[in-house]
Amino acid sequence: MSREGQKLDSAAGAGGVGIGLLSLDLLDQVLDRLREPRDRKACRLVSHAFERAEAAHRRALRVLRREPLPRLLRAFPALERLDLSACASLDDASLAAAVAGAGGGLAGLRRVCLARASGVGWRGLEALVAACPKLEAVDLSHCVGAGDREAAAVAAAAGLRELRLDKCLAVTDMGLAKVAVGCPRLEKLSVKWCREISDIGIDLLAKKCPELRSLNISYLKVGNESLRSITTLEKLEELAMVGCSCIDDEGLELLSKGSDSLQSVDVSRCDHVTYQGLASLIDGRKFLQKLHAADCLHEIGQCFLSKLATLKETLTVLKLDGLGVSDSLLQAIGEGCNNLVEIGLSKCSGVTDEGISSLVAQCSDLRIIDLTCCNLITNNALHSIADNCKMLECLRLESCSLINEKGIKQIASCCPNLKEIDLTDCGVNDAALEYLAKCSELRILKLGLCSSISDKGIAFISSNCGKLVELDLYRCNSITDDGLAALANGCKKIKLLNFCYCNKITDSGLGHLGSLEELTNLELRCLVRITCIGISSIAIGCKSLIELDLKRCYSVDDAGLGALARNALNLRQVNNMQSLAFVLANS
Amino acid sequence: MAELVGPRVYSCCNCRNHVCLHDDIISKAFQGRNGRAFLFSHAMNVVVGAKEDRQLMTGLHTVADIYCNDCREVLGWKYERAYEETQKYKEGKFIFEKSKIIKENW
Numbered sequence: 001m002s003r004e005g006q007k008l009d010s011a012a013g014a015g016g017v018g019i020g021l022l023s024l025d026l027l028d029q030v031l032d033r034l035r036e037p038r039d040r041k042a043c044r045l046v047s048h049a050f051e052r053a054e055a056a057h058r059r060a061l062r063v064l065r066r067e068p069l070p071r072l073l074r075a076f077p078a079l080e081r082l083d084l085s086a087c088a089s090l091d092d093a094s095l096a097a098a099v100a101g102a103g104g105g106l107a108g109l110r111r112v113c114l115a116r117a118s119g120v121g122w123r124g125l126e127a128l129v130a131a132c133p134k135l136e137a138v139d140l141s142h143c144v145g146a147g148d149r150e151a152a153a154v155a156a157a158a159g160l161r162e163l164r165l166d167k168c169l170a171v172t173d174m175g176l177a178k179v180a181v182g183c184p185r186l187e188k189l190s191v192k193w194c195r196e197i198s199d200i201g202i203d204l205l206a207k208k209c210p211e212l213r214s215l216n217i218s219y220l221k222v223g224n225e226s227l228r229s230i231t232t233l234e235k236l237e238e239l240a241m242v243g244c245s246c247i248d249d250e251g252l253e254l255l256s257k258g259s260d261s262l263q264s265v266d267v268s269r270c271d272h273v274t275y276q277g278l279a280s281l282i283d284g285r286k287f288l289q290k291l292h293a294a295d296c297l298h299e300i301g302q303c304f305l306s307k308l309a310t311l312k313e314t315l316t317v318l319k320l321d322g323l324g325v326s327d328s329l330l331q332a333i334g335e336g337c338n339n340l341v342e343i344g345l346s347k348c349s350g351v352t353d354e355g356i357s358s359l360v361a362q363c364s365d366l367r368i369i370d371l372t373c374c375n376l377i378t379n380n381a382l383h384s385i386a387d388n389c390k391m392l393e394c395l396r397l398e399s400c401s402l403i404n405e406k407g408i409k410q411i412a413s414c415c416p417n418l419k420e421i422d423l424t425d426c427g428v429n430d431a432a433l434e435y436l437a438k439c440s441e442l443r444i445l446k447l448g449l450c451s452s453i454s455d456k457g458i459a460f461i462s463s464n465c466g467k468l469v470e471l472d473l474y475r476c477n478s479i480t481d482d483g484l485a486a487l488a489n490g491c492k493k494i495k496l497l498n499f500c501y502c503n504k505i506t507d508s509g510l511g512h513l514g515s516l517e518e519l520t521n522l523e524l525r526c527l528v529r530i531t532c533i534g535i536s537s538i539a540i541g542c543k544s545l546i547e548l549d550l551k552r553c554y555s556v557d558d559a560g561l562g563a564l565a566r567n568a569l570n571l572r573q574v575n576n577m578q579s580l581a582f583v584l585a586n587s
Numbered sequence: 588m589a590e591l592v593g594p595r596v597y598s599c600c601n602c603r604n605h606v607c608l609h610d611d612i613i614s615k616a617f618q619g620r621n622g623r624a625f626l627f628s629h630a631m632n633v634v635v636g637a638k639e640d641r642q643l644m645t646g647l648h649t650v651a652d653i654y655c656n657d658c659r660e661v662l663g664w665k666y667e668r669a670y671e672e673t674q675k676y677k678e679g680k681f682i683f684e685k686s687k688i689i690k691e692n693w
Contacts, residue, residue: 243692
């Protein structure tokens with residue numbers, strides 16, 4: 001501990017002046033107001049008193065290694081949220097031992113995340129559930145080995161409200177039954193990809209868990225009978241059935257007889273659903289807000305449009321990706337649903353400037369517009385959007401190759417709230433970035449395949465978009481080290497960066513990136529000029545780095561990866577064809 | 588990395604017939620007729636049409652359009668011959684246009 005820390009501590013002991021006077025609950029109040037986890041962590045270093053206060057106050061913990069787990073669980077008795085998803089090599093024995101050693105410390109734990117913790121099985125889960133009587137939410141997604149015994153272990157948490165079993169491939173109807181019977185207060189459940197589950201399991205679930213508000217049965221082989229059972233759930237608000245190919249229009253009609261609580265329905269990629277089924281589903285729904293029907297419809301008929309119009313007051317999100325549309329259809333949608341906040345038309349053929357104009361003329365509340373691959377769109381559509389949708393936050397224009405900086409100028413001037421824009425493959429230039437720089441709220445900027453972008457454009461963005469979190473410059477091969485310098489200077493909050501194939505970048509550019517302390521994901525594929533010197537700057541400076549892609553960086557040798565292994569303590573994934581084994585051995 | 592349920596498959600946008608795998612992608616930086624396209628080393632469930640000579644952005648090539656074998660939607664083309672040494676690597680490979688294929692199960 002530092003000398004200053006020691007001084008303060010002795011001052012506290014002697015009843016002296018300054019910070020040392022603050023009592024534990026006053027320190028608690030101070031800590032309440034510290035939002036940034038890094039600031040709270042820095043507090044711990046001030047003095048023993050601060051450290052005790054912070055330990056008693058801490059509600060959330062994310063553990064990266066399993067060795068300190070027992071000590072950590074003892075040290076933080078007020079934990080409510082525990083994230084073990086990044087805990088390397090966590091297994092049953094360690095988890096059970098840590099839980100046993102925590103004494104009563106886990107009594108307040110409400111939420112546990114074990115996503116991708118593939119080493120954890122029913123023994124660890126049983127110990128955890130037994131030690132945490134207030135457990136409300138468990139996330140076991142992507143634990144691909146988890147099966148019925150694990151489900152049974154979790155089912156012992158009688159107060160459980162939220163459970164995620166996405167991709168727990170071995171869970172069958174038996175496991176689901178245990179959960180249904182053991183957790184009658186269940187409100188949110190996801191069994192996406194648990195393909196062993198059938199109509200029988202869903203039927204029992206519907207009978208035993210009447211409180212269900214959100215249910216995800218995507219990619220299951222369940223059929224219309226499941227929908228009949230789901231109809232009995234009176235409080236169901238959200239239903240996701242992506243990729244359920246055994247569900248068809250008959251099933252949707254059964255569903256429409258249920259209670260009127262549904263707010264969000266997702267039938268994307270259900271290839272036997274047609275517009276008629278959807279029409280009967282939305283008939284008379286008074287609360288439907290979100291309708292996702294991406295990649296499932298081939299056409300839309302009048303009966304669907306008239307039913308859609310009955311949702312005028314409530315419908316805010318409509319996704320129709322992959323549908324062949326026409327100007328009159330877009331106009332009808334605009335007239336029918338003028339409260340839309342989000343519209344998805346990705347890969348829809350037939351989207352023209354006229355169609356967009358008539359749509360946005362009616363829907364001025366639109367905040368999210370997805371026009372990926374709508375390649376007939378020109379600047380005129382952007383003008384219409386800019387004129388009508390002043391609240392615009394997210395605009396996706398990937399592969400709309402007819403637009404250019406003139407259209408972007410309009411958007412940037414009229415939509416000050418713009419947070420996300422995707423211009424991949426649009427051929428925009430530095431002038432467009434000069435206009436976009438006006439959008440100081442910009443968080444996500446995707447410029448992949450825009451080879452006319454140069455350091456000048458990046459300088460414009462860095463000068464004003466200080467909130468930028470994600471920047472994608474995939475194959476923008478005119479970018480050089482100067483662009484990276486500008487970025488590191490102006491966009492301190494950046495987390496995700498993609499410079500793949502920007503082959504003019506050298507170690508000097510990576511040196512600038514070393515000042516980005518919040519950087520978590522960095523893609524540097526095929527940067528042939530960078531060497532271990534550049535990688536070391538990244539490893540030492542980018543303290544938050546989690547994922548790094550170095551494929552085909554032929555000049556980076558083992559020394560560079562050694563630097564990573566020693567310094568990048570948060571690193572979870574490195575992609576490098578040559579020397580992966582070296583990194584794994586050392587981390 | 589996520590463990591997936593089976594390989595990542597792309598389908599025909601029209602009829603959801605499986606046509607190619609994400610793992611067979613060689614490059615994502617190609618231009619199709621209507622926008623971005625990807626180069627794949629393999630294709631399945633497609634019919635290869637008649638060969639013709641076409642002047643593409645990278646020079647003269649002999650290509651053949653590929654059609655989904657269920658619904659006959661044109662999804663891209665196959666490179667049959669390339670006439671410049673630097674373009675020879677494309678021979679026998681397939682271009683699928685991004686707007687014509689959708690992610691099936693991922």
